[in-house]
Amino acid sequence: MTTAETRALVDIPAELLPLIPLPPLTVLSDARARGAECVWGGEPLSTATAIDLGERDTDGSHWFPRACRPCARRAVLVARNDHPGLCEQCTDDTGRCEAGRALHALVLELRR
Ligand SMILES: [Zn+2]
Numbered sequence: 001m002t003t004a005e006t007r008a009l010v011d012i013p014a015e016l017l018p019l020i021p022l023p024p025l026t027v028l029s030d031a032r033a034r035g036a037e038c039v040w041g042g043e044p045l046s047t048a049t050a051i052d053l054g055e056r057d058t059d060g061s062h063w064f065p066r067a068c069r070p071c072a073r074r075a076v077l078v079a080r081n082d083h084p085g086l087c088e089q090c091t092d093d094t095g096r097c098e099a100g101r102a103l104h105a106l107v108l109e110l111r112r
Pocket residue numbers: 038039040041042043067068069070071072
C-alpha cells in the first residue's frame with residue numbers, strides 16, 4: 001500500500017491536453033520547449049513539482065512542455081471557462097459534457 005503524501009503530482013488526463021491552449025512553439029525559449037522551465041511563466045521547474053503537459057509535435061519538432069502549478073491552474077481555468085462556447089455537447093446540455101466536467105475537476109485539483 002502506498003502512503004499517499006497527497007500533495008502528489010497532478011496528472012492531466014491526455015484527453016484534456018488538447019483543450020488547454022499553449023503558447024506557440026515559435027515564441028518559446030529552448031528551456032521552455034523542453035520543459036526545464038514553465039511553458040507559461042518561465043519559472044524553473046523540478047521534477048517533483050512540474051506538471052506534465054504531454055509530448056507535442058509541431059511541424060516535425062518534438063517538444064515537452066511542462067508547467068508550474070499556479071500557471072497550470074490559470075490555464076486550465078481559462079480552458080474551462082472557454083470550453084462551453086466551443087463545445088457542441090455543452091451547447092446542448094452542459095451537465096452532460098464529460099470534457100467540461102473533467103476540466104472543472106482539474107481546476108479543483110490544481111487549487112489544492
Ligand atoms: Zn509557471
